[in-house]
Amino acid sequence: MLCRFQEKGNLExxxxxxxxxLRANNQKPYVPSEGKTISDINKAWERLEKAxxxxxxxxxxxxxxxxxxELLAQRFDHKSVMRETWLNENQRLVSQDNFGYDLPAVEAAMKKHEAIEADVSSYQERIQVILDLAVEMETENYYDIKRINAKKNNILRQWNMLKELLSARRGRLELNLSLQKIFQEMVYMIDWMEDMQVHLKLSKTITLSR
Structure with a gap:
């Protein structure tokens, strides 16, 4: 800036x-052509300084x-690691059909499954944070947006897969619960039939003894 002021002063x-x-030699004063006057130079200098x-x-x-x-990207990466870890763990969890082998065990498994569903449902907001961060960076033309979108799409794919696995597991669990209830009714029926047989035999014995 100082050098520029010196240049301007030197021109003057x-x-x-x-x-x-020219005056000392009684010559005609020098008149700068249009665009080269001190006023023109000052205006050009002002435009330059403004630019x-x-x-x-x-x-x-x-x-x-x-x-x-960059801060958004760091935040996105940090949260992405946590989301991917959570998704992987829950995918493994809902892939296991450890329902048990009797009605009380299956009913307990159903309650546990409903708790998992509630947990997954509440996690939707955290997944949305990832999507919102990716959209914001894309809107701002972040230079590494391809990597960000690739990770976002992977998380979204895993999220949808988890919901599908959860839905399929509920279907299998409901079927298992229905079967266990049928088995329970069959056991009750067999017990009732055995009790009736004992009762009939006892009645017959009493009748013959008379």
């Missing part, structure tokens, strides 16, 4: 020197924007 000094020498100031502001704003995007 040179013009003054030329005019002084440089605007560029400096734009660069500073872009730097701030890029720093914000």
């Amino acid at each position: 000094v040179l013009l003054f020197t030329v005019q002084s020498k 440089e100031h605007d560029r400096e502001v734009a660069l500073r704003n872009e730097l701030i924007r890029q720093e914000k995007l």
